[in-house]
Amino acid sequence: MINKETIDRIMDATHIEDVIGEFVSLKKRGANHIGCCPFHNEKTPSFYVSPSKGIFKCFGCGKSGNAVGFLMEHEHYSYPEALRYLARKYNIPIEEEEMTEEQKERQNERDGLFHVSEFAQKYFADLLYNDEMGRAIGLSYFHQRGMSDEIIKTFGLGYCKEGWSDFTDHARRNGYSDLVLEKTGLTIFREDGKVYDRFRGRVMFPIFSISGRVMGFSGRVLSKEKQAAKYVNSPDSEIYNKSHILYGLFQAKNAISKANKCYLVEGNVDVVSMHQSGVCNTVASCGTSLTNEQIRLIKRYTPNVTVLYDGDSAGIKAALRAVNLLFEEGMHVRVVLFPDGEDPDSYAQKYGSTQLQEYLATHEENFVKFKSRVLLDDVQNDPIRKTEVLKEIVQTIALVPDMLERQEYISETAFKLHMSEQVLTQELAKTMAAKAQKAWKEENRRQQQAATQQAPAPQDPGVPPPLMPEEEDYGPATIGPGHTAPTQILPSHNPAEAQEKQLISLLLNFGSRKVTIETLDDNGQEQPAEATIAEVIVDEVCGDELKFDNPVYQTIFDLFSQAVDSQQPLPDANLFAMHEDNMVRNTALSLMINSYTVSKQWYEKKHIAVPCIETHLREDLDQSILTFKQKKVDQLLEANSYRIRESKTPEDTDILMAERKQLTEIRRLLCQKLNRVIV
Ligand SMILES: [Zn+2]
Structure with missing residues (x-):
C-alpha cells in the first residue's frame, strides 16, 4: 500500500543508530556503533551498527539487516508496520496507493474498533485507581496477589463497575457510536431495546495485539456469586480472533526471543504472576484450548516451549493434548507439572519468585518422559x-529427531513395561519406516507438482560447474524469523576463500567508485578511460570465465554482474539487508561492516605505514584481481598434476603436459604483474 517514493523517503531519512539506539545501548567505536546484541545473550559486545551504510550485524549470532529488518526482527513488525514506525519517527507523511471504497470502509471500521477498545482500556485502568470500588475490590485483589503497580501498568489491568451500563454511557458521551460498541462486544444491545455492558464488576485484562494495540478483554469475576461465570471474554470481532492470539505475547515477545524459550500457562493471572516473578517469557492461550495458529505465533520467536500445567487430572489431560499439538507443529516440547492443586500463580504466592524459578528449572521433563510416565x-x-x-x-x-535420544527412551520404556528392548526397537523401526515412506511419497508428489509448473533450467555444457565444497554444512538456506543464523557463515576449506573474499569486499564497499583504466582505441593505442570498480572486476572475472568457489560469493558477484551488464544501479546495503537468502544477507553485510581490513593487515605485516585506503584503491584493485586469478590458476595446476598422475595413455599425458606448460606460463605472467604492483 505504501508507494515506492514514500519508502525511498523513509529509508533516506532513517538513521539506523537512532532506531536501534532505542532498544540497545550503543557506543561509538570508529566509524561504527557497537553494543550487546539484543538477539542473543552476551556480555561483551559483538553487535555492530554502521550509520554510513545503514546496516547492523552481530558477529556472535549472525543476525544482520537494515533498520527495517531490525524492527521486523526485534519488534516483530511486518514490513509495512516497520515502515510506518519509521515514518512516524521521522515525520514523513505516508502516501498510500489509492484504496478502493470497500477497503477504505473496512479500514475506517477497524480503526473505529481499535479506538473504542483503547478508550475502554484507559477507562477501566483509571477506575482501578480512582474509583472507590475499583480500589477496594480490583486493586486490592491484584496487590494481594503480589502484583506491583508497575506490572499492573505493563499489562494495562483495570476494573469495571457493577452497574448495568456505566461504560456504555461513558463511551456514548464521548462520541462512540453504538455500531463500534456492539461490534467490539463491549456493549450488548438486546432485542427489547435494553442496553448493558458486557463486563460488570470484574477485574479487566486487556488483550493486546503483537504490536501492542488493545483488541479485546478478559474479565474475571471476584464476587463469590455462584451463577456468574469466572471469566467473560470479548467475542471475536473484526479486530480480535481469540484462536489467533496469545495472552501476554506483546509483553513477553522480547523475553521469549532472548531466552529462546516460551512458557505456556493456563490463565491470564498465571501470566501476570509469572512476569511479576521475573519469568517474563510466559504466555497463555486465553479463552480457548491451544490452537495451531497460536503455536505458529510462538514459533516466530522460538522453537522451544515448556508447558506448565496443574497437577490435577484435567490439567494432565490438557497438557497431553497441548504437547501432541505442539509436537505436530515441530516444536521442542518440555513439560512442568505443578503439585496437585497448585498453579504457577498460587505457587508463586505461597513460596515466592526464587522458589518458583527453582521449581521450573528442576521439574522440567522431556515430553517423552512425561507422556510415558502419565500413560504408564x-x-x-x-x-x-x-x-x-x-x-x-x-x-x-x-x-524424536535424535537417534541416541530415541534409543534412550526405548530402554527406559522397556524397563518400565518389563519388555525386551528388541521388541520395542522393532516396533519403532516399523513406525519410522511407515513415516518415512509417507514423507517420501509426499515429497515425490510435491516435486512432480513443481516440475509441471516450471520448465527445467537450461544447462550450459561449455562451462564447468563451479567447484562446490562437498559435505559442507551451510545450515538451512532460509531460517524462519526469530531463529538464529549459523555463526560460521563461510565454508572453511575453500582454498581461494581469502582471494574471493577480497574481491567481493571491494565490490560491496567500493563498487561504484570510478578508477582510471587503460583501454585500446581503434588504432590499438592505449588510452586512459574511466570505469567503475564493479565494471573492472566483472570484466576481469567474466572475461576469463572464472567462478567463485564459495557459492555465496558467486551469488553476490552475479548480482553485480547483472547490474553492470544491464547498466542498472549497483546492489546496495539496503538490497542485501532485505535479501531473502540469510547466507547472502549475512555475508554481504558482514563484509560491508568489516569494511576492507584485509589490505590494512597486509600493509601492517610489511611494516609499511597504513595509507589512506581511498588513495590506494587502484593498486588494491589490481592486486586483488591478480591474486584472485593466480589462485585460480594454482587450482587448475593442482587439478592438472592430479590428472597427469592418473592418466592412462601417453597421448593423454602429452595433452595434459601441454596444458601444464600453458598454465605455468600464465602463472609466470601473473606473478610478474603482481610483483610490479607489490614492489
Ligand atoms: Zn547476536
Missing part, C-alpha cells in the same frame, strides 16, 4: 491397555 501410571495390569499405550509411546518416540 494409567495402565496398571490391563494387557490390552498396555499394548495400546505401548503403541502410543513408540509413536511419540518416533518423533
